[in-house]
Structures are given as structure tokens and as C-alpha cells.
Amino acid sequence: MTSVPPAPRPPKIPESVLVVIHTPDLQVLLLERADAPGYWQSVTGSKDSADEALAETCCREVEEETGLLAAPGQFHDWELSNVYEIYPRWRHRYAPGVTHNTEHVFGLCLPTPQPVRLAPREHTAQVWLPWREAADRCFSPSNAEAILQLPARTGGGR
Structure with a gap:
């Protein structure tokens, strides 16, 4: 019996979402990437x-990466898009010649920090942090900037 190799994945679409999951008192959920230890993100x-x-x-994405279920109406569209250069280490996931991604920022407010179920192929750890600490820990400048906007976007903060 011969095994058939899995079909190659289609190239990723260079349009994505960034979902800042937070509580009313601005605790923010961060996940550590499995393919880049030390790289924390929303x-x-x-x-x-x-x-x-x-x-x-x-x-x-929220369900796949955290196990949390949310309806489309629970996400707050910040009407903010970032265009950034895709890190060279991840360009192989996209079609040849694709070098930039457009990221759309959303917020998801939960009443309290929730336990999450990580997707082990994507993330190895999770942490809830106060918003300033969360922004400092993010590897992505656009992710850090989104978290820094959280008090203005929610009317919260300390």
C-alpha cells in the first residue's frame, strides 16, 4: 500500500484580521507563536x-486559536487597516511575488479573562496582561499599536 502525500495548501490570501481580545478593565489576551518562541501576539x-x-x-480564527466562540456581531470593527511587509520567514505561505498583507483590526470584549484552548500547531502559551504590558510584549508593531489604542477605543483604561 502506498501513501499519498497530502495535497499542497493553497497560498494564503494576503488579507487578514487582528483581533484584540480584552476585558472591560483592559486585560488583553496574548498567545505565543509555536513557530517563533518568544513572539507574542493577539x-x-x-x-x-x-x-x-x-x-x-x-x-x-478566534475559535481555531483559542476555542472561544463568538458571533460576528460581537466583534467591534475598528475601521483600521494596516498594510505591512510580510516577514521573509513566512512569505513561502503566500503566492510567489506577494510581499505585503492588509490587516484589519477588530476588538472582542469579554466580561472577564477566559480560559482558552490553544491550537498546539499555532501557539504554545497564553497570558492575560494589563494593556500596557501586553503592548510591550507584542513582537508586531501593528499589534502593539492596536493595543495601545485600546483605552481610547473603549473609553477605559487606568
Whole structure:
């Protein structure tokens, strides 16, 4: 019996979401990347198809990466997009010649820090931190900047 190798994955779509999961008192959930120890981030992920609504991408990615279930209406669209250069170490996931990604920022407010179920192929650890500490720990400048905007976007902060 011969085994058939898995079909190659289609290239990632260079349009993604960044979901800052937080509480009313601005505790922020961060996840440590499995493929880059020490790289902490909020939930992120690319659209599965060109016609996938961004709120649906948020729902899918939050569930895949944390096990948390949220409806599309629970996400707050910050109407903020960042265009950034894809790190060279991850460009192989995209079609040849794709070097930039457009990231759309959303917030998801939970009443209290929730336990999460990590996707082990994606993340190895999670932590809830006060917003300033969370911003300092992020490896991505756009993720850190989004977290720094949290008090203004929610009317909260200390």
C-alpha cells in the first residue's frame, strides 16, 4: 500500500484580521507563536476565501486559536487597516511575488479573562496582561499599536 502525500495548501490570501481580545478593565489576551518562541501576539489570521466576510474570519480564527466562540456581531470593527511587509520567514505561505498583507483590526470584549484552548500547531502559551504590558510584549508593531489604542477605543483604561 502506498501513501499519498497530502495535497499542497493553497497560498494564503494576503488579507487578514487582528483581533484584540480584552476585558472591560483592559486585560488583553496574548498567545505565543509555536513557530517563533518568544513572539507574542493577539489572534490573527488570513481570510479563507476572497469572499469571506471579515467578521466571519474573526469568528473562525478566534475559535481555531483559542476555542472561544463568538458571533460576528460581537466583534467591534475598528475601521483600521494596516498594510505591512510580510516577514521573509513566512512569505513561502503566500503566492510567489506577494510581499505585503492588509490587516484589519477588530476588538472582542469579554466580561472577564477566559480560559482558552490553544491550537498546539499555532501557539504554545497564553497570558492575560494589563494593556500596557501586553503592548510591550507584542513582537508586531501593528499589534502593539492596536493595543495601545485600546483605552481610547473603549473609553477605559487606568
